[in-house]
Amino acid sequence: MDAFFYNMEHIMMEERKETLVELKHIHKEFPGVKVLEDISVAFYPGEVHVLLGENGAGKSTIIKIISGIYQPDKGEVLIEGQSGAKNIREAQQRGISVIHQELSVIEDLKVYENVFLGREEKKSGFLNKEKMIAECKRILDEMDVAIDPRSPVYKLSNGEKQMVEIARAVSQNSKLVIMDEPTSSLSDHEVQSLFRVIRQLKKDNVAVIYISHRLKEILEMGDMLTVLRDGMKIATVPVSTVTEQKMVEMMVGREISQFYYKAKAPENKELVLEVKNLCSKNHFKNVSFQLYKGEVLGVAGLIGAGRTELMRAIFGADSYDSGEVFLYGESLKGLQPKEIIKKGMGLIPEDRRGQGLLLEKTVRENTSLASLKENSHSGFIDFSWEKREAISYIDKLRIKTPSDSAIIKNLSGGNQQKVVIAKWLLAKSKILIMDEPTRGIDVNAKAEIYELMKNFVEEGGSIILVSSELPEVLGCSNRIMVMREGYVTGFLDSAEATEENVMLFASKGNEEVVYE
Incomplete structure (x- = not known):
């Protein structure tokens, strides 16, 4: 730790006495793996305290220890000066709420039922629905969120579901709210x-504990920052004393000289994919574009622009009303995803855990998922082929996993995504x-994923990159297609894109639609 940060942290500890939650010399191990080593950090009322670190740095374990899911192997947790919670229910009773990165809403319940789940209002022994609906509406109105409390949750977007989780935490009158990547599915509004x-x-x-990989958010909302690396605390400092570059250096332990990787735009425009006047009611209208060999085409737009729905339609996962998609000059109309996969296209979905992976299966099984049929004999899986290829891609893509037989849900988000990419590379996809x-x-x-993308297109592949992060689109794309409310509003070359x-x-507005 820098001497400046070390001295500053001890000065702050002397100045502030009343902690809400404090971790003292916490250690946590799982079989063969040290997860947390000698972690001491305090969280104060009225402060946003950011936990920053790479996936696997120990942030989630700290959350689970504070919220009573795990108990430390060594060290002490104090909540308002008393011993920490023994379980989740006790933590909730003592004022600790957690908004998890992976949504935990119950899809078949209504919004107000999710908000008051386990704390239902009653009148004369019966559920007081009117009171819960009115209170839920008040909370959502205060949050400036236009969601009907009576709406079934399964009808909501991922962003709206996240806002329901946030409303639930707010409604509990908590003393500490833990937010794990709360903006990952949210629109700008x-x-x-x-x-x-x-x-x-x-x-x-x-008190708020805030976890995010979006450094601009941290600078805007954070008061204090604790940086973790490989289960150890690097520093606790005021957010006002750091820059984005300093945060990155503290997080990874070195200076990252290159972040975005952009392949050179292809000189010869060889058309590989063409979309003509594609329409789907309530999702997108008259979408036309081309994708060339060796190109990254970025697709930008605000949440609700219809980008995900368009990509699923191109891949054959959802139907569309009119228009056509041509892959290498051949129409894909009426084809199912399994047939489109054989023709060389793969989809890395927005929801990798829900749609891109079989979470209870191994790294090996997820890697081979799109290639099993072509590499089976008389209906039997070639297990030696499967293991050999999985190990090969673990090495090529630098996937951090104990072995090819590790359960995929136990890997970090970045390594899970690498397995999804490995699945399509093994399937010999030419368009991702x-x-x-x-x-x-x-x-x-x-x-690392940007580098994989660059290598893929330099070897003759093509990518459609859909992202809500503008720096990512600008940093990786050769051309950018912009959408709004289901329409294409313009195309930009990388040289003119800002x-x-x-x-x-x-x-x-839709009246200003521009076609390539």
Whole structure:
């Protein structure tokens, strides 16, 4: 730790006495793996305390220890000066709420039922639905979120589901709210609504633990910052004393000289994919574009622009009403995803855990998933082929896993995403649709995935990159297609693309549609 940060941390500890939650010399191990080593950090009322680190640095384990899911092997947890919670229920009773990165809403329940789950209001022994609906509406209105409390949750977007989780935490009158990647699925408007909620929590003297890989958010909302690396604390400092570059250096332990990797645009425009006037009611209208060999085509736009729905339709996962998709000059109309995969296209979905992986299966089984049939004999899996290829891609893509037989759900987000990419490389895909490929992934894993993308297109592949992070689109794409409310509003070459130009097209009205 820098001497400056070390001295500053001890001065701050002397100045502030009343902690809400404090971890003292916490150690935690799982079989053969040290997860946390001698972690000491304090969280104070009315402060936003950011936990920053790569996936696997120990952030989630700290959350689980504070919220009573895990108990430390050594060390002490104090909540308002008393011993820590023995289980989740006790932690909740003592004022600790957690908004997890992976959504935990119950899809078949209504919004108000999710918000008051386990704390239902009753009147004369019966559920007081009217009171819960009214209170839920009040909370959502204060958050500036237009969601009907009576709506079934399965009808909501991922961003809206996240706002329901946040509403549930706010409704509990918590003393500490833990937010794990809360903005990963939110639109810009929803992000600003969340920030207003956080500012109000601070005014109400509530402590907030905030986890995010979006460094700009940290600089905007954070008060204190604790950086973790490989289960150890690097420093605890005021956010006002660091820059984005300093945070990256503290997180990875070295300076990252290159972050985004952009392949050279192809000189000879060999058309590989063409979309003509594709329409789907309520999702997208008259979408036309071309994709060339050796190119990364970025797709930008605000949440609700129809980008994910368009990509799923191109891949054959969803139907569309009119228009046509041509792959190497051949129409894909009426084909199923399994047939499109055989023709050389792969989809890395926005929701990798829900749609891109079999979480209870191994790294090996997930890697071979799209290639099993072609490499089976008389209906039997060639296990030697499967193991050999899995180990090969673990090595090629630098996937951090104990072995090819590790269960995929236990890997970090970045390594899970590498397995999804390995699946399509093994399937000999020549075109990859990558929908939010680095969402919820730490800065080091992002750089590795950008490098994989660059290598893929330089070897003759083509990528459609859908991302809500403008720096990512600008940093990796040769051309950018911008969408708004289901329409294509413009195309930009990388030389002319800036955040301002992209946002100009993203905010255009539909009467200003521009076609390539």
